[in-house]
Amino acid sequence: MTALPGDVARVALDLPLRANLSALDNIALIPLYQRHFSAAESARQAQAMLDQLGHADIALLRDPDMTPSQRFVTKLARAIILKRPRLVIDRPGAMLYDVPYPEFIRQLAAQDAMAGTWEIFDFSWNQALYQA
Amino acid sequence: MNFLAASIESLGAKVVGWFTVAYGMFAFLAKAGMLLLDRTTWNRATFDVVIKQVYFTAVQILHVFLAYALVISWLIITIILSTARDFGLTEFASEMTIRVLVLELLPFLTALFIALRSGSAINTEVALMQVNNELDALAHCKVPPMQFEFLPRLIGGVISVVTLAGLAGLIALLQGYLSIYGISAAGFEPYTRTIAKIFDFQIMAGLIAKCALFGLAVTLIPVTAGLETPKKLFMVPVSVLRGMMRVFFAIVAIEVVSLALKYI
Numbered sequence: 001m002t003a004l005p006g007d008v009a010r011v012a013l014d015l016p017l018r019a020n021l022s023a024l025d026n027i028a029l030i031p032l033y034q035r036h037f038s039a040a041e042s043a044r045q046a047q048a049m050l051d052q053l054g055h056a057d058i059a060l061l062r063d064p065d066m067t068p069s070q071r072f073v074t075k076l077a078r079a080i081i082l083k084r085p086r087l088v089i090d091r092p093g094a095m096l097y098d099v100p101y102p103e104f105i106r107q108l109a110a111q112d113a114m115a116g117t118w119e120i121f122d123f124s125w126n127q128a129l130y131q132a
Numbered sequence: 133m134n135f136l137a138a139s140i141e142s143l144g145a146k147v148v149g150w151f152t153v154a155y156g157m158f159a160f161l162a163k164a165g166m167l168l169l170d171r172t173t174w175n176r177a178t179f180d181v182v183i184k185q186v187y188f189t190a191v192q193i194l195h196v197f198l199a200y201a202l203v204i205s206w207l208i209i210t211i212i213l214s215t216a217r218d219f220g221l222t223e224f225a226s227e228m229t230i231r232v233l234v235l236e237l238l239p240f241l242t243a244l245f246i247a248l249r250s251g252s253a254i255n256t257e258v259a260l261m262q263v264n265n266e267l268d269a270l271a272h273c274k275v276p277p278m279q280f281e282f283l284p285r286l287i288g289g290v291i292s293v294v295t296l297a298g299l300a301g302l303i304a305l306l307q308g309y310l311s312i313y314g315i316s317a318a319g320f321e322p323y324t325r326t327i328a329k330i331f332d333f334q335i336m337a338g339l340i341a342k343c344a345l346f347g348l349a350v351t352l353i354p355v356t357a358g359l360e361t362p363k364k365l366f367m368v369p370v371s372v373l374r375g376m377m378r379v380f381f382a383i384v385a386i387e388v389v390s391l392a393l394k395y396i
Contacts, residue, residue: 014265015265015268016266017269018266018269019266029270030273032177033177033274034275078273
């Protein structure tokens, strides 16, 4: 995975959230440290991202308090806010074991503000799930 | 012969291990020092995390710490005073109280207090971050862990130990006065003269440097011990155990060197 190019934002089981930070703080870290926005502006951008994904209510939850799908949404929001050219969702079944995940990802991608292409890497034997 | 060779080999491996650990710590410290001098480090985000660290390390425990400092100071002052009276050395009691308590015992106990409370927590948290790949995730997001996680802890530790030891020292000075002279202004002049005699520039600089080193030891060692943890969950307690042992030896070593420099 270290060989992946720097223009890829990954959503993966092996890239967890910071456990002692809320969903909002995990996402806000990116504008705060990469683009040097103020804490308030970073939190606003993070909240806007969660709103766009339809999960505004998870902002204050920490990783251990989230369901797998809430955790996935937070990781996805973190990856989107990185604003990299490619967004890769790596083996979503390992993260989204509480929902029928192809449909769940489809619904997230269908939100009005979502743009770009999300690449999903999954095991070949799960292909049937996407065609259902 | 085999036993001798095995012993030498084992000793050599241990020495190499110690050097590797020491090198790791100094390399980390050098990196942190370089970052500290970098102007871009000092943004609002880093400053906020430093404030948070000082709050968690010093402010949150202030009432417990003050009670602990009061009890310890009262006990030691009482022992020193009664011993001085028994030996007819009452005129040296105030100087002995200040030297034993303010210069040696309280900074040492403050460092132990912070090490047990915050050092162990830092060690566990960094070890868990390492095991759970949280540091890799931060690196993937290009959020610098040194700036976001580690440097604020080092700065917070140093500030906390220096201020808490200073506060405990002030309490001890006040308690010492009250125990020796009672609620009367009569002893103010000789007591302040004794304080001024003891706290010359060299002693003050040494005391602050010692407290700063204590602060560094109780944060730097747990962070580096946590970072050394192999990515296996069952290694976290081992990492904390190793880290806390190193912290203990470092605190004792700093105290011994400080005493040797002062009195030998």
